[in-house]
Amino acid sequence: MSGEIIKLDASIICCGNTVGQKEYEGPLGKLFDFHCTDDRFNKDTWESAEGEMQRIAFNIALKRGSFEYSDIGALFAGDLLNQCVGSAYGLLGCNIPYFGLYGACSTCAEGIMLASILTTHSVFDRCAAITSSHNCSAERQYRTPIEYGGQRTPTSQWTVTGAGAFIIGDKNAGKVKISAAMPGRVIDKGINDANNMGAAMVGAVCDTLTRFFKQSNTRPDDYDLIITGDLGHEGAQIMREFMEIEGYPLGENYTDCGILIYDKQRQDTHAGGSGCGCSASVMSAYVIPSIRKGIIKNAIFIGSGAMMSPDMIKQGNSIPAIGHLVVFEG
Amino acid sequence: MSGEIIKLDASIICCGNTVGQKEYEGPLGKLFDFHCTDDRFNKDTWESAEGEMQRIAFNIALKRGSFEYSDIGALFAGDLLNQCVGSAYGLLGCNIPYFGLYGACSTCAEGIMLASILTTHSVFDRCAAITSSHNCSAERQYRTPIEYGGQRTPTSQWTVTGAGAFIIGDKNAGKVKISAAMPGRVIDKGINDANNMGAAMVGAVCDTLTRFFKQSNTRPDDYDLIITGDLGHEGAQIMREFMEIEGYPLGENYTDCGILIYDKQRQDTHAGGSGCGCSASVMSAYVIPSIRKGIIKNAIFIGSGAMMSPDMIKQGNSIPAIGHLVVFEG
Numbered sequence: 001m002s003g004e005i006i007k008l009d010a011s012i013i014c015c016g017n018t019v020g021q022k023e024y025e026g027p028l029g030k031l032f033d034f035h036c037t038d039d040r041f042n043k044d045t046w047e048s049a050e051g052e053m054q055r056i057a058f059n060i061a062l063k064r065g066s067f068e069y070s071d072i073g074a075l076f077a078g079d080l081l082n083q084c085v086g087s088a089y090g091l092l093g094c095n096i097p098y099f100g101l102y103g104a105c106s107t108c109a110e111g112i113m114l115a116s117i118l119t120t121h122s123v124f125d126r127c128a129a130i131t132s133s134h135n136c137s138a139e140r141q142y143r144t145p146i147e148y149g150g151q152r153t154p155t156s157q158w159t160v161t162g163a164g165a166f167i168i169g170d171k172n173a174g175k176v177k178i179s180a181a182m183p184g185r186v187i188d189k190g191i192n193d194a195n196n197m198g199a200a201m202v203g204a205v206c207d208t209l210t211r212f213f214k215q216s217n218t219r220p221d222d223y224d225l226i227i228t229g230d231l232g233h234e235g236a237q238i239m240r241e242f243m244e245i246e247g248y249p250l251g252e253n254y255t256d257c258g259i260l261i262y263d264k265q266r267q268d269t270h271a272g273g274s275g276c277g278c279s280a281s282v283m284s285a286y287v288i289p290s291i292r293k294g295i296i297k298n299a300i301f302i303g304s305g306a307m308m309s310p311d312m313i314k315q316g317n318s319i320p321a322i323g324h325l326v327v328f329e330g
Numbered sequence: 331m332s333g334e335i336i337k338l339d340a341s342i343i344c345c346g347n348t349v350g351q352k353e354y355e356g357p358l359g360k361l362f363d364f365h366c367t368d369d370r371f372n373k374d375t376w377e378s379a380e381g382e383m384q385r386i387a388f389n390i391a392l393k394r395g396s397f398e399y400s401d402i403g404a405l406f407a408g409d410l411l412n413q414c415v416g417s418a419y420g421l422l423g424c425n426i427p428y429f430g431l432y433g434a435c436s437t438c439a440e441g442i443m444l445a446s447i448l449t450t451h452s453v454f455d456r457c458a459a460i461t462s463s464h465n466c467s468a469e470r471q472y473r474t475p476i477e478y479g480g481q482r483t484p485t486s487q488w489t490v491t492g493a494g495a496f497i498i499g500d501k502n503a504g505k506v507k508i509s510a511a512m513p514g515r516v517i518d519k520g521i522n523d524a525n526n527m528g529a530a531m532v533g534a535v536c537d538t539l540t541r542f543f544k545q546s547n548t549r550p551d552d553y554d555l556i557i558t559g560d561l562g563h564e565g566a567q568i569m570r571e572f573m574e575i576e577g578y579p580l581g582e583n584y585t586d587c588g589i590l591i592y593d594k595q596r597q598d599t600h601a602g603g604s605g606c607g608c609s610a611s612v613m614s615a616y617v618i619p620s621i622r623k624g625i626i627k628n629a630i631f632i633g634s635g636a637m638m639s640p641d642m643i644k645q646g647n648s649i650p651a652i653g654h655l656v657v658f659e660g
Contacts (some may be wrong), residue, residue: 085638188422
């Protein structure tokens with residue numbers, strides 16, 4: 001059968017992250033490990049800055065766990081840039097076996113999932129999952145360069161300048177356990193508004209979450225936190241409506257990484273944050289530490305990805321999406 | 331330790347592939363399952379044509395093994411296009427858990443490797459690895475649209491219009507065994523000529539192959555075939571020189587997918603074929619069937635990927651590359 005829950009015996013040993021100035025000024029600002037006031041990270045181009053963010057986030061995670069590069073069996077890395085160059089250039093020189101991923105904003109969850117499967121089965125002792133996005137590199141590759149000053153619609157999300165790294169080992173290696181995962185299926189609900197990614201992704205996220213509840217015989221109330229990354233304000237509201245129709249209404253324990261990272265009133269980010277770096281930074285700086293401290297006992301994280309490219313939208317196609325689910329326990 | 335051989339107990343159950351007219355006219359033409367005389371595959375855009383090629387290749391493989399979509403536990407898919415849309419759109423509607431990959435031309439080897447690891451450990455009964463490239467979509471995203479008629483240098487390779495699908499199960503499921511793999515590391519040797527990908531990728535391929543020979547205590551002569559995908563004529567020649575320096579000279583048993591797919595004299599493809607679809611089509615149509623028939627007893631396949639994007643080259647960066655290695659046995 002296709003589409004079943006994958007049982008895992010892995011854990012998160014430590015994390016690292018880095019963000020830009022806007023994210024530092026947001027509600028979670030103080031929780032991030034490192035930020036750069038001009039978002040340039042001492043590099044000449046936005047693309048190189050994004051790569052540098054991955055390098056910094058990974059090195060912070062390594063230092064936190066007192067690891068060397070040679071302690072990491074494999075890297076699972078990806079980003080939003082054409083040909084995923086943030087990861088390939090950012091992680092150059094590590095000399096670690098490298099698996100390049102592309103899952104749009106779901107890449108963080110995809111990487112954690114694959115790293116967890118491989119450590120559960122002792123293929124590697126330790127793996128790292130690393131992802132990033134940068135507002136300025138994403139805007140010019142996904143939409144228009146920010147210098148154009150293009151107007152944004154109310155449903156549009158703000159690409160996060162951020163990177164997160166997760167070092168994953170077997171179940172005894174870290175305090176935050178990864179007990180299950182459910183990879184998503186690519187689903188297209190016919191949305192073709194590239195400024196409403198939240199709506200485009202909800203169908204795929206609901207598909208995964210509903211399958212998970214059915215197969216695990218659990219309900220939303222059984223979890224301290226259900227967090228998507230990143231549907232934003234618009235998508236999260238539709239998510240609540242869809243899950244109610246499916247018979248699994250989401251309560252106060254549901255939120256979204258794109259909602260948490262910015263202050264809606266103060267920061268002018270419209271429907272909230274998005275980008276591979278959004279869930280990577282929020283999960284590594286806020287959710288995983290909360291589980292480690294016992295504030296949250298268990299959590300479902302569903303990374304959501306819009307799998308289009310600007311060319312496909314210009315050619316009149318709608319937006320396929322995916323939702324990858326991972327379960328964390330304290 | 332980082333960078334060791336991964337022992338596998340998987341096998342290739344069946345394959346499928348599809349190519350364009352130029353590939354059909356090449357030396358391996360008669361071996362391909364399906365070709366389209368105008369390279370459009372009944373679609374309005376080159377990007378959609380590439381997706382359609384993945385869909386056709388996958389469905390041919392399924393039919394050959396008498397499988398339904400629901401028999402496949404997970405897809406590992408990727409391509410060269412921005413945001414990997416060939417795979418996401420092409421495989422829409424399969425309703426199969428989907429892992430998006432990006433490894434440039436090494437994606438075929440990366441997908442086979444991950445699918446083999448997951449079936450070896452019974453995470454899934456069966457997985458599929460699917461990749462593609464299309465000359466016209468790749469030219470306009472990687473270089474310039476073909477309508478411009480840009481001149482090509484002698485070291486440039488010709489992006490193959492092709493797709494290949496591999497259905498992978500445990501060691502008893504198919505005749506062609508996958509006994510070991512070694513994921514590559516991202517290595518940048520300072521080459522910045524985007525028209526000489528072969529030279530840019532050789533360093534990473536040699537790194538993986540040399541590590542493999544050392545750790546497995548084997549030599550080139552121990553294998554009926556050592557095949558890279560895709561260094562082309564230029565890269566393969568440098569490969570021979572580098573491996574001789576490393577103490578592992580390659581003999582008559584070494585070749586490259588990019589060399590095999592076109593007739594150098596007759597087809598004006600300069601340094602040979604490249605693109606995710608090159609190794610995917612050559613491996614699925616020629617190498618794997620040759621192992622199944624007993625013509626080749628064992629083979630090392632090293633997928634090589636140039637992990638740059640056009641933007642990174644324009645910004646003055648050199649080309650990082652990777653080489654993923656898989657061992658097949660009859």
